[in-house]
Amino acid sequence: LFAPTLLAIYYGEDKALFAFGLTIFIAMIVGSILTKAEPEDKKIYGREGFVIVALAWISMSFFGAMPFFFSGAIEGPVNCFFETVSGFTTTGASILTEIEGLPKSILFWRSFTHWIGGMGILVFMLAIMPTVDERSMHLMRAEAPGPLVGKLVPKVKSTAKLLYEMYIILTLLEIFLLILGGMPVFDSLVNTFSTAGTGGFAIKNASIAAYENPYFEYVITVFMFLFSVNFNLYYFLLVKDVKNIFKNEELRYFIAIIIGAIGIITLNILSLYPTFESAFRHAAFQVLAIISTTGFATANFDVWPELSKTLLVILMIVGACGGSTGGGLKVSRLILLLKMAGLEIRRIVHPRSVNIIKLDGHKVDEETIRGVGGFIIVYLFLTMGSFLLISLNNFDFTTSLTSVLSCLGNVGPGLARVGPIENYSLFSDFSKLVLCFNMLLGRLEIFPIIMLFAPAVWKRSYM
């Protein structure tokens, strides 16, 4: 919060300055009360880890919303909360119709929530907090996206530090490359924060399309890719074990999906663009923007042919790699689901065939397989339920369904009324809260948020 405060002073934005000051004051008071109320039982189990993570994200969103509310930049508490949840969950769905008129410090804070959220508030907190003990392990488990957390570095603290460093290096690199290409420094910072968190908040109404600069588009395309692969792979890069990187099945599938999707969409939209290069550039940018769940736009893909739109909606569901800042189902889960489907078909052809699923050459244990199966089922029920609640808004089928899929996948834009040149301002407050719930569910891999509603969690833990 201090960075935007300084910015507010620098740009002389009085109202915003007041808002940031007030927020810091309130946060400090609540923070000091909470610190004193620290529970005596220092051990935190998986269950409590889930609950703490969920509560942390929700309360961060409340505090994070204050600058928007106090500065009057966004009208109405629900809108402020929506924008902040969208920020911290790195969804990038906005209720703002007019972005360019906002104070720079507010825009900075808005994109900065992506950067904080991107790495996960708690990995972030772990890395900067001096007192990290064994209880972090459980927090880590709830936080890490994707079904498989690579056990690369034994100590959580050093893992967190490593990921954090890698995150900062990539961030600095992108800022540098954007400035090099001539983007204003402020824009470079803000757009990089949004890319790094795979968030997608832009500071132009037309998103990245506003710059009309192919160089920026290619740079951002590459970084959307870099921020959506498993960060553990960068560890192999550091120890120069490149062979191990290409052994990674998730990465191979991810690259194959991206190349396939770019190919199909380029051919599908060829007639809409003057040159092959521009069709390819827009296809590549949009495929990466959606599969990385960043949600930036250089083209209004809502007017593309249906094949491309359907493909993008499917990529929205697929999402990025586990262990990245991206959202969605995660490619590793998709691979396991594909293998489970294949196994089921094999079992009918050869009833006595062996039931082993391998990933990266290692057998995946029953626990993980059951977990992925359970995840997809819960995901389906949540999608259906949310779709039903959102349809109370009486928007068309496409809008209702893609808004739910987009928020659950932390993507941002959907189709029709939530398309890339539209926003979420038209929804009712109730729908906005349902979508906030979806964004939190998606970001925390569903279960931590559901835990909050499990009576057993509250009964047995705090009695």
Next chain:
Amino acid sequence: LFAPTLLAIYYGEDKALFAFGLTIFIAMIVGSILTKAEPEDKKIYGREGFVIVALAWISMSFFGAMPFFFSGAIEGPVNCFFETVSGFTTTGASILTEIEGLPKSILFWRSFTHWIGGMGILVFMLAIMPTVDERSMHLMRAEAPGPLVGKLVPKVKSTAKLLYEMYIILTLLEIFLLILGGMPVFDSLVNTFSTAGTGGFAIKNASIAAYENPYFEYVITVFMFLFSVNFNLYYFLLVKDVKNIFKNEELRYFIAIIIGAIGIITLNILSLYPTFESAFRHAAFQVLAIISTTGFATANFDVWPELSKTLLVILMIVGACGGSTGGGLKVSRLILLLKMAGLEIRRIVHPRSVNIIKLDGHKVDEETIRGVGGFIIVYLFLTMGSFLLISLNNFDFTTSLTSVLSCLGNVGPGLARVGPIENYSLFSDFSKLVLCFNMLLGRLEIFPIIMLFAPAVWKRSYM
């Protein structure tokens, strides 16, 4: 085929008569060749059972399409095939824009395919063929819809006979009640065939709405319910064991879903209709028409509020009870999925909790649970893949998605361009074949059709 031939003679429909005659002639020749080519190895395993069922349905559809083709009633071989697949799979999706002008014998045959398909061609064949031996067991397994085949009557033959008798009794009852209400005899027969198979082909362009008769609507609503519950339950009714009927969890969930959906939709559409009764009647009819996967229409639900439409689309996916003539995922599968989701959440709250799923008070074995999990995953991939292929047609998102869901669930109508007052004539031939594939997949519970594409099946069985 003989019934429509007689009708053609009776109504003096020359062209249709020629078509039926030619079809019977061809079918007889091919039939006699196939009988002589009977394989020497009489034992049929599960795998071969699947393949036989799949091939039987596809070849039935080819022969069944001949009357449409030879009579010139439907233009183009793909359209004829589509209409017949839609008939035998009891989907009821039509490519006809103008139904009322067709010869009566052709209309009769069209709805009669529903009646044949409804009970399953092979249960049908089992019941009328005199030589039934132990190999029927495997055929039965591939045929029976839903994950759980109740082991009520030990002998397959007598089960088949019982189901068949029950089917005929209900059919006669509905015909009787419709005639009693003043519906023309021909219409009563044809509409009953479509209800019994939960098919949905109507002989009026406006479906059941054309009669503007609430009595007919209520009668058909009730029979859509009766044909979409597990037929094994009628066995309990015959032996007067009513207690066992209400113990059936699937039935209880099914009734609860129906009541809930009718309640919500009635309130949601109340302002569109003059009286509460008419809103209730249309809601009840449409809920039953969709969840039973019959697909009849008394109202153009495509213009209903979004909440009702979303709910109907979800019911389309849910489908009827296992062991009925209805399609969809089946309520019993849905219950197991719900319980699996619940279990997964419980396992996170209490990591050491017991992992038992019960249905009707009995533990469901691991095999079945894994089967249901595998089924839903394969179902999802097929939906996504088909959606992508259908979007090549460049129809809007809603049309593409609901046409796939409707055909996979053997429902018939979807939303937008495949809404209840629309039809499937606008799709390209390629899309129609993809949808035929979906209808067959849905009707045969996916796996028998997939078996046809498994190289291992062909290599090892027939070498």
